[in-house]
Amino acid sequence: PRKNRIPAYSNEEIAHILTSDAEASPMIELAQTVVGKVFSEHEVASLVALHDYFGFDAHYILSLLAYLAKKNKANMRYIEATAAGLYDDGITTVGALQERFAFLDRMEQTEQKLRRLLGLGERALTAKEKKTVEELTSWDISDELLQFAYEQTVAHTTRPTLNYMAKVLRRAHEDGITTAAQAQAVTALETPVARTIAAEAASVRAAAAAVILT
Numbered sequence: 001p002r003k004n005r006i007p008a009y010s011n012e013e014i015a016h017i018l019t020s021d022a023e024a025s026p027m028i029e030l031a032q033t034v035v036g037k038v039f040s041e042h043e044v045a046s047l048v049a050l051h052d053y054f055g056f057d058a059h060y061i062l063s064l065l066a067y068l069a070k071k072n073k074a075n076m077r078y079i080e081a082t083a084a085g086l087y088d089d090g091i092t093t094v095g096a097l098q099e100r101f102a103f104l105d106r107m108e109q110t111e112q113k114l115r116r117l118l119g120l121g122e123r124a125l126t127a128k129e130k131k132t133v134e135e136l137t138s139w140d141i142s143d144e145l146l147q148f149a150y151e152q153t154v155a156h157t158t159r160p161t162l163n164y165m166a167k168v169l170r171r172a173h174e175d176g177i178t179t180a181a182q183a184q185a186v187t188a189l190e191t192p193v194a195r196t197i198a199a200e201a202a203s204v205r206a207a208a209a210a211v212i213l214t
Helices: 011-020 024-035 041-053 058-070 076-088 094-118 127-138 143-156 162-174 180-188 192-213
Strands: none
Touching: 011 024, 011 041, 024 041, 024 058, 041 058, 041 076, 058 076, 058 094, 094 127, 094 143, 094 162, 127 162, 143 162, 143 180
16 A cells, blocks of 8 residues: 655654553654764654554665665655655565665666767656666666667768667667667668668569479
8 A cells, every 4th residue: 555644753652662562662762873973853753664664674764765865865854755665665574675775776877878878968857767777777778789870870860869879779689689680680780781782682582482393
């Protein structure tokens, strides 16, 4: 079930959880070390609520805080929103959380490569562009294939765009192409000259077959 909003816990409820739950108090102490600050009462209450409401264990919460702190996003509002999103996505174990973080890191690397190739600068990506980056990351595309797709984009458009580059990579993915050499071989077969040669060869084969049948 979705849990988009964390309910408010009273001071008495927070105090009870901190004294009755063996994980809670040590988790708060370690969390402060991970984030590098002393928590306010509100922040303590928020972390205790994440632990109690979502059922995330201390290892999970500390892993989440460590990752967000590394990204300079360890403010409590962002932590709460991220935790709710993870819960709704079914990311409820430490193993699944680490897999998600690894994928997000790969997405960030893919985005930087695309920004560099396409000259996107530091502007925010659109929702569609973010979805495209996520799709491309899931295919684990090599740098050489990204470069090939960029070169094809430059060759066939007046203004290179992520949308066109993604079409090149999507076709490669659908065709099972994983290297630039494979992509170049397929592209070579699709030139006008290659198509003419292929058509002539097919015509010769058809004529030979007709002779055999007669």
